[in-house]
Amino acid sequence: MKDFVIIGHKAVTAPFSLNDLPGAAGRMDILCRCVNAALFLSHDLRRDVRVYLVLKGEPVPPKLIRFDGAEVRYLSPDERSAASLIKKALEKNVQEFWTESTPGVYIRKGTFSDLLVELGKKIIYLREDGENVRRMTFDEPLFVLGDHLGLTDDEEKTIETNEHEILSVGPLSLHADHCIVLLHNEMDRVEKHI
Amino acid sequence: MKDFVIIGHKAVTAPFSLNDLPGAAGRMDILCRCVNAALFLSHDLRRDVRVYLVLKGEPVPPKLIRFDGAEVRYLSPDERSAASLIKKALEKNVQEFWTESTPGVYIRKGTFSDLLVELGKKIIYLREDGENVRRMTFDEPLFVLGDHLGLTDDEEKTIETNEHEILSVGPLSLHADHCIVLLHNEMDRVEKHI
Numbered sequence: 001m002k003d004f005v006i007i008g009h010k011a012v013t014a015p016f017s018l019n020d021l022p023g024a025a026g027r028m029d030i031l032c033r034c035v036n037a038a039l040f041l042s043h044d045l046r047r048d049v050r051v052y053l054v055l056k057g058e059p060v061p062p063k064l065i066r067f068d069g070a071e072v073r074y075l076s077p078d079e080r081s082a083a084s085l086i087k088k089a090l091e092k093n094v095q096e097f098w099t100e101s102t103p104g105v106y107i108r109k110g111t112f113s114d115l116l117v118e119l120g121k122k123i124i125y126l127r128e129d130g131e132n133v134r135r136m137t138f139d140e141p142l143f144v145l146g147d148h149l150g151l152t153d154d155e156e157k158t159i160e161t162n163e164h165e166i167l168s169v170g171p172l173s174l175h176a177d178h179c180i181v182l183l184h185n186e187m188d189r190v191e192k193h194i
Numbered sequence: 195m196k197d198f199v200i201i202g203h204k205a206v207t208a209p210f211s212l213n214d215l216p217g218a219a220g221r222m223d224i225l226c227r228c229v230n231a232a233l234f235l236s237h238d239l240r241r242d243v244r245v246y247l248v249l250k251g252e253p254v255p256p257k258l259i260r261f262d263g264a265e266v267r268y269l270s271p272d273e274r275s276a277a278s279l280i281k282k283a284l285e286k287n288v289q290e291f292w293t294e295s296t297p298g299v300y301i302r303k304g305t306f307s308d309l310l311v312e313l314g315k316k317i318i319y320l321r322e323d324g325e326n327v328r329r330m331t332f333d334e335p336l337f338v339l340g341d342h343l344g345l346t347d348d349e350e351k352t353i354e355t356n357e358h359e360i361l362s363v364g365p366l367s368l369h370a371d372h373c374i375v376l377l378h379n380e381m382d383r384v385e386k387h388i
Binding site (some may be wrong): 002018019020028029030033036037040041042043044076077078079080128132148169170172173174175178181182184185189191193194 | 212213215216223224227230231234235236237238264270272274275303326342355363364365366367368369373375379382383385386388
């Protein structure tokens with residue numbers, strides 16, 4: 001299983017309008033594009049991928065949302081489609097454990113740190129000054145990416161208390177969803193020996 | 195200059211609702227994501243890139259739209275933002291020559307073939323069975339990508355009457371915007387010797 005965690009520092013934790021994802025929904029557009037980049041092939045889904053969104057925006061943070069590539073339904077590649085499933089999840093009466101809101105989409109209360117404990121894997125954290133990702137191999141990887149604000153010092157510290165590795169996907173600073181595309185390509189090439 | 199041409203076979207050629215890009219606007223969401231992938235860095239734009247959209251949908255096809263990375267304004271990374279600029283361009287009284295609709299966004303009547311003649315460059319066409327893109331170098335490249343329908347036989351023939359090369363970005367079939375991310379990464383790495 002390939003796990004991607006994306007932290008949305010302003011992403012709202014209550015239902016929102018689908019017509020203003022960057023503004024009123026707290027850059028929810030970024031998280032939606034990450035769901036797309038992590039799960040979509042052309043005319044297919046990556047079934048060996050789970051995407052975790054950490055929502056830290058108002059009014060009742062933090063919440064965690066999971067998209068499971070093996071089970072997810074009603075998801076199209078456009079931002080609004082992922083946003084609609086996130087919104088439906090936020091309509092749930094959320095608990096400390098995962099509740100399914102639509103097929104393959106789950107929500108719970110919880111912090112970034114709670115999620116790392118639950119997953120219990122080595123963390124691969126992307127940063128411009130990390131080691132070059134090319135030709136590395138990954139076994140059941142867990143990738144952590146930030147939104148437009150990157151990661152906070154506290155989040156970096158949380159990562160550093162766990163087993164972790166800092167990698168870079170290229171020489172320029174890129175959006176999180178573009179980084180995910182590059183990570184998948186790297187893994188695809190290694191798996192297919194290309 | 196790096197040029198990207200994306201063909202939208204169903205993309206509408208009249209103003210459309212921003213609330214249904216995949217449906218009523220004819221998979222306009224795909225073209226919007228391609229604009230994002232081609233132009234955006236984290237907190238910056240790629241100023242050496244031009245994106246050309248070929249709109250072949252109803253009611254008055256074909257139309258060509260150009261986003262110029264060096265000049266474009268009012269563009270955010272979300273799909274709706276690119277869609278809003280495309281919509282504004284489609285509100286213009288369109289001619290056989292380029293007209294600017296908003297800063298850095300231009301529109302004209304014209305076919306895919308007209309555009310290739312205007313650009314007058316060797317065409318790099320992406321297909322799963324193409325040659326591996328890694329470590330290639332590109333001088334003023336022109337990349338052509340299809341939407342969810344790929345390219346038609348006629349479009350392939352148009353390409354084949356020009357100087358062209360068929361390349362592949364990886365072992366799996368990917369969305370056009372994901373291919374653009376991979377092409378940029380390849381060029382970034384070659385330019386920065388990484």
